[in-house]
Amino acid sequence: MPTIRDVAKRANVGIATVSRVLNNNPSVSEDTRNAVLAAINELDYTPNPIARQLSTGRTLTLGVILPYLTMPSYVERLRGVQHALAETEYNMVLFSVGGPTERDSYFKDLPRNNLVDGILIISLPPNDTQAERFASAEVPTVLVDAHHSRLSCILTDDVKGGKLATQHLINLGHRKIGFLSEFLETPFHPSAYYRYQGYRKALEEHGIPFDPAYHISGERGRTNAKKMAKQLLTLDDPPTAIFAGNDIQAIGVLDAAMELGVNVPDDLSVIGFDGIRDGEYTNLTTIDQHLYQSGIEGVHMLISALEAHPKTPREKRLSLELLVRGTTQRFRTQK
Amino acid sequence: MPTIRDVAKRANVGIATVSRVLNNNPSVSEDTRNAVLAAINELDYTPNPIARQLSTGRTLTLGVILPYLTMPSYVERLRGVQHALAETEYNMVLFSVGGPTERDSYFKDLPRNNLVDGILIISLPPNDTQAERFASAEVPTVLVDAHHSRLSCILTDDVKGGKLATQHLINLGHRKIGFLSEFLETPFHPSAYYRYQGYRKALEEHGIPFDPAYHISGERGRTNAKKMAKQLLTLDDPPTAIFAGNDIQAIGVLDAAMELGVNVPDDLSVIGFDGIRDGEYTNLTTIDQHLYQSGIEGVHMLISALEAHPKTPREKRLSLELLVRGTTQRFRTQK
DNA sequence: TCGGGGGCTGGAACCGGTTCCACAAAACTA
């Protein structure tokens, strides 16, 4: 593998000059430049980026910490990141987190070791100690789908979204509205809890009393959602509409309805939350939280932090959109 | 940021000794080791991986070159890679390819510049020149879902898969079988072409003449598949079964059937190819090509090449599985 | 008592770039 010194020798110049040519420094005469370029060509020389990284202190690499791609929403956000990064000079190192230990070890080492110029954290909220570590590090950090007052973040207003979803059902004439989600207390970002709050607020604003029997939470995943939905649907006085904490769970609700012979949307309206592609196939009404866009915005915020090194963290809220498809319908008393 | 020299000074030892402690070299006395560890702790020192990379020549990083995550099959393969990599000491840099220019630039630079210890290429077949460059580089390369005789690869037998799919339809009594796919001539891996060959072979073996009217190809994507399927289904003598080149296209066929009021599977059997998760929602019969597994196998092969540096490329074929779900049915003359 | 060998340790060179600084030659300025 030829080095910069081989090139210098071959072109009969100093290594500083070769370096200048490589970095398009204008203070090199035309003749010298050509001689160097010729030598580079003859030797098929490529500069070693590791050496460059060591001496400049820049790696031109951004680290993305995110959970294993088990949930479609992570993939969708990553797609956005990928798209936004393509237009920049930065590469992306993926740190996939399988569990809390791994997460904590990345959270501990990454801000200290100069391996990356900036860090994007997706759907993994740091605790106070960890956030402090990120905030005091010289490498900027941006959270996507997570919040901490010490760090910049891209946020979704889950309370508002929960309200939006519930209001849609209320506007359709539903009064018996179930809420189904993963456990509200979670060590990760408690989006389900916020959505639940939006649900409660919407009910309250419309003078609909909250019925604890219509609220169920449990382990995440389609199959568990199906089980929970069955519980709701076999109540003596079952809900006429169900708001599921995310799209995958909403699909679980559809599974349950199918198995119980409950017709959607005639006998049951179902609304989800996320706006993942799977919703298309199932024709699911949902709240679109612009997952793809969140990745793009995260990268933009990180890049601008890289250039400006702002002292105070920034926050950006993404908009939400009600996506009416085929699983919600006006409630008919008649039935 | 403290360096190894700061630690050495604080612990009153030489830098070599600190380095030995960092690398668990046994020839350090217990006392010295403790003194060094104490200094490391007091200074909150973390070794700089870039400097280590430069001096050892190892980056502990693998490069993954793959197309933007536009197709579910890429995501599924990447999931497998992610899973397999988690058990190793390697990190993963993602080089996402949006177009041919970007692909070629990665293909050109990556094998030369020591940025990664090994390269995994997913669904992007190199041409002869590029393959030669990879083969002669000192960093090992493995192809997943692509083939070149000079490089190790993880392969799917698309001809066999195409035969399997077609035979399934034939076994169900179908004789008028359509084949719909993206263009057969493509600069990328011509899997559609191989699947088409399997289709032809199966017909031949069962003495069914090939009817060019039943063969259609065009741009990729669900919407285009829908258009093409409509053409097939509005023929004077339409096929009773359609084999689509991949699952997304098969879903497009389902869209077309729905719009034309053609009942699946009563009036039309549809089979896809891939085994992506989207197939679950649509209850699609398909050929499962074990995408997730392909990522895992790719990583395993690459890691073993990293350790053994084999001179000749290796090849591994993944198995295929017919996944019978709800979109195919026995053909009834009666109709 | 002396020589040899092993256990620890530190200095210096090295990995391959970038960049500060010094300096020669050329190009202005008066």
Add this chain to the structure above:
DNA sequence: TAGTTTTGTGGAACCGGTTCCAGCCCCCGA
């Protein structure tokens, strides 16, 4: 024509680790 700037260039130090090699000390055997 002498003095001052400008332009182009090379040497050496530096980034922060690893590792070769030399050397010290101690213990052991003769």
